[in-house]
Amino acid sequence: MTNIEIGAYRDVALKSLQNQTLQQALSCVQGRIGKAASYAYQQLPEGPGLRQVGHELRMQALLELDVLLQELADQVRSRGGKVFFAADGDAAIRYCLETAAKNRVKQVVKGKSMVTEEIGLNEALLNAGIEPTETDLGEFIIQLAGERPSHIIAPAIHKTRQEVGRLFADKLGIPYTEDPAALTRAARSALREKFFAADMGITGCNLACAETGHITTLSNEGNIRMSTSMPRVHLAIMGMERITAKLEDHAVLFRLLSRGAAAQSLATYISYAGGPAGPDEIDGPEEFHLVILDNGRSRILADPEFREILCCVRCGACLNVCPVYGKIGGYAYGHPYAGPVGAVLNPLLAGLEKGKDLFFGETLCGACRDACPVDIDLPRMLLAHRARLIEGDARANCRAKAGAMEKIALQGWSKLAEHRKLYEAAHNTAALGQRALPRKTGLIRRMPPPFSAWTKGRDLQPLAPRTFLQDLQKKDRR
Amino acid sequence: MPDFSKVSFFVPCLVDTIYPEVGRSVVKVLENLGLEVDCPREQTCCGQIAFNSGYRSRARRLAERFITLFEDAEAIVCPSGSCVAMVKHQYPLLFQADPAWLKRARDVAAKIFEFTQFLVDVLDLTELGARYSCTATYHDSCHLNRHLGIHRQPRRLLRGIQGLRLVEMEDADRCCGFGGAFSMKYPDISLAIVQDKVDNILASKADIVVGCDMGCLMNIQGRLNRLGSSVQVKHIAQMLCE
Numbered sequence A: 001m002t003n004i005e006i007g008a009y010r011d012v013a014l015k016s017l018q019n020q021t022l023q024q025a026l027s028c029v030q031g032r033i034g035k036a037a038s039y040a041y042q043q044l045p046e047g048p049g050l051r052q053v054g055h056e057l058r059m060q061a062l063l064e065l066d067v068l069l070q071e072l073a074d075q076v077r078s079r080g081g082k083v084f085f086a087a088d089g090d091a092a093i094r095y096c097l098e099t100a101a102k103n104r105v106k107q108v109v110k111g112k113s114m115v116t117e118e119i120g121l122n123e124a125l126l127n128a129g130i131e132p133t134e135t136d137l138g139e140f141i142i143q144l145a146g147e148r149p150s151h152i153i154a155p156a157i158h159k160t161r162q163e164v165g166r167l168f169a170d171k172l173g174i175p176y177t178e179d180p181a182a183l184t185r186a187a188r189s190a191l192r193e194k195f196f197a198a199d200m201g202i203t204g205c206n207l208a209c210a211e212t213g214h215i216t217t218l219s220n221e222g223n224i225r226m227s228t229s230m231p232r233v234h235l236a237i238m239g240m241e242r243i244t245a246k247l248e249d250h251a252v253l254f255r256l257l258s259r260g261a262a263a264q265s266l267a268t269y270i271s272y273a274g275g276p277a278g279p280d281e282i283d284g285p286e287e288f289h290l291v292i293l294d295n296g297r298s299r300i301l302a303d304p305e306f307r308e309i310l311c312c313v314r315c316g317a318c319l320n321v322c323p324v325y326g327k328i329g330g331y332a333y334g335h336p337y338a339g340p341v342g343a344v345l346n347p348l349l350a351g352l353e354k355g356k357d358l359f360f361g362e363t364l365c366g367a368c369r370d371a372c373p374v375d376i377d378l379p380r381m382l383l384a385h386r387a388r389l390i391e392g393d394a395r396a397n398c399r400a401k402a403g404a405m406e407k408i409a410l411q412g413w414s415k416l417a418e419h420r421k422l423y424e425a426a427h428n429t430a431a432l433g434q435r436a437l438p439r440k441t442g443l444i445r446r447m448p449p450p451f452s453a454w455t456k457g458r459d460l461q462p463l464a465p466r467t468f469l470q471d472l473q474k475k476d477r478r
Numbered sequence B: 001m002p003d004f005s006k007v008s009f010f011v012p013c014l015v016d017t018i019y020p021e022v023g024r025s026v027v028k029v030l031e032n033l034g035l036e037v038d039c040p041r042e043q044t045c046c047g048q049i050a051f052n053s054g055y056r057s058r059a060r061r062l063a064e065r066f067i068t069l070f071e072d073a074e075a076i077v078c079p080s081g082s083c084v085a086m087v088k089h090q091y092p093l094l095f096q097a098d099p100a101w102l103k104r105a106r107d108v109a110a111k112i113f114e115f116t117q118f119l120v121d122v123l124d125l126t127e128l129g130a131r132y133s134c135t136a137t138y139h140d141s142c143h144l145n146r147h148l149g150i151h152r153q154p155r156r157l158l159r160g161i162q163g164l165r166l167v168e169m170e171d172a173d174r175c176c177g178f179g180g181a182f183s184m185k186y187p188d189i190s191l192a193i194v195q196d197k198v199d200n201i202l203a204s205k206a207d208i209v210v211g212c213d214m215g216c217l218m219n220i221q222g223r224l225n226r227l228g229s230s231v232q233v234k235h236i237a238q239m240l241c242e
Helices: A009-018 A020-042 A050-063 A065-078 A089-102 A114-119 A121-127 A137-145 A161-171 A180-197 A223-229 A247-262 A297-301 A307-311 A339-350 A356-360 A367-371 A378-391 A404-418 A420-436 A468-477 B013-017 B020-032 B048-052 B056-070 B081-094 B099-110 B115-122 B142-147 B152-159 B187-203 B214-226 B236-240
Strands: A082-086 A107-110 A131-134 A200-203 A215-219 A233-239 A269-273 A287-293 B006-009 B036-038 B076-078 B112-114 B131-138 B162-166 B208-211 B232-235
Touching: A009 A020, A009 A356, A009 B187, A020 A247, A020 A367, A050 A065, A050 A247, A050 A307, A065 A082, A065 A287, A082 A089, A089 A114, A089 A121, A089 A200, A089 A233, A089 A287, A107 A180, A107 A223, A114 A121, A114 A233, A121 A131, A131 A137, A137 A161, A137 A180, A161 A180, A180 A223, A200 A223, A215 A223, A215 A233, A215 A247, A223 A233, A223 A269, A297 A307, A307 A339, A339 A356, A339 A367, A339 A378, A356 A378, A367 A378, A367 B142, A378 B048, A378 B056, A404 A420, A404 B048, A404 B056, A420 A468, A468 B013, A468 B020, B006 B020, B013 B020, B013 B214, B020 B036, B020 B236, B048 B056, B048 B081, B056 B081, B056 B099, B076 B081, B076 B115, B081 B099, B081 B112, B081 B142, B099 B112, B112 B115, B115 B152, B115 B236, B131 B152, B152 B162, B152 B236, B187 B214, B208 B214, B208 B236, B214 B232, B232 B236
Parallel strands: A082 A287, A107 A131, A107 A200, A200 A233, A233 A287, B006 B036, B006 B076, B076 B112, B131 B162, B131 B208, B208 B232
Antiparallel strands: A215 A269
């Protein structure tokens, strides 16, 4: 069960715009983390140019992906770990459920993982009678609330502490409090029981290392290390692109990732796992499983126009600066990836036409590119999506699907722009026609459709009686 | 000063059709510097609207038209970061598969300058002798600031205007929510974004908001006017020719 969904962008966006609590939360996260990340790049000893180095490292790894993944798999297997290459979400879920069944798993603790959201793992576990518990504080909150993450690294950003207080009082049976420290303590003691009881820990992977044969997890709460070391079984799922060639690449990429994600120099915990506990090791799981997930990634890798999106390390930095995300929040983008990266990635995974509001619904301001720790050119790919939808692309097996009205308008405009005389005639006619429109201090108050969209909340400077070039010509003749 | 005797004026379509006074100001500033200003009469639109909407073959035709009209220019000057970014960065992309046109596109891209960039970086001018008594705040247009890296130049020019006090608004470099067709396709989102911009402008207590792109300024002006604000919007060229 692959869990990519693109829903009603416009409807959800509108609802979010009207939700004052959400508006405040979004403005707060963007005002703090968004700005702090940009400052954090400036403070890098190598300077912000390290982002381009990070980009090169990611692109290089993508070009050698088959070799690197084989190297990783060989090393994990040599330590007694199991490796499974999953073609899609269904295959990954089947493997997880089989592993759980073999180990008679009843309870699972999870480290925060977007890839498990992508494949809908929690639902599948529940359906199989296994109780998954999210152990990242934000994920724990939204799991209790029965919701989905609205931000890649701050999943509960849409919730206020008052809401969390009521939720905890209701679900954890504690007296109501809105004190963040008290709430965190309550979550901690509830989670402690889960860690003790769990038979299996499931995590994602930030970036594996082919050279050493490890996966890594970054966290600030220590919860992932607990999830990987306390239960008998550790199962990690990684998107197949999340790997680097060498350990030293992590020194660059994790510093960038931590800055992009939370304006930190480095995440508090970085854990490496590459197999079950050895015979002389006290800690660590008895079994270690690594699921390497394709789920459409090979197709993206083969597409030169969009390969670059596989550089993404899921830090969420682009969400923290995007003016559109800052207004509509995460849910409008569908599931699981929100913000500019979701606007590029979700349509690739779910289908171009279904996702068209995602890539047309961005202003192309470019803030996401500047915020990206690995310098991904997201605006370029938003434009590439648009072109592919409108004109089709035989290489990518995409047929053209332009909206009829817009096509007429755009082609009409282009036709006019190809002939200066027609262009001026159209301008002069429209300039005459606009005289009847209601005005306020010189600006037009209401336009007929489709321009009424503009005058919904804005006035419009009317067309000049003559174009600049017409005026100029007249002046020259005098 | 490099020996330009003549510059070609690329008139953005919004300037041509809605804000001709901005075009006149640009000509005045350049002519006051002793430059001959050529305005190719057949020019229309650089094709950005088609390109950003996904209509690349249409955009390519308009790009070919633009290149043909402007390739003999010594230097091309345009009072819009967005249009310059289109010619500079997207034209080469449009002709990736066509070496002959790609060369012509690159040649044109190499000699196009945004208005403030031309004054400050090419002509090395920051004081043009303009006077304008006001408190002004500057809005950074996204394509100008992020795609062309131009943010110091307009501010230096504004500081060179006698009587003008420049105050920085909060988030001057944040998108105004225009985004071309975006503003019409998703008006509610666009409005919410421009409202933040307008709030920041009003909080700065400036009486004029200055910018280098009429697209953004049209959006900001429209919202300010709807709210009944008396804050004016001006293209920087209008400030420099006073």
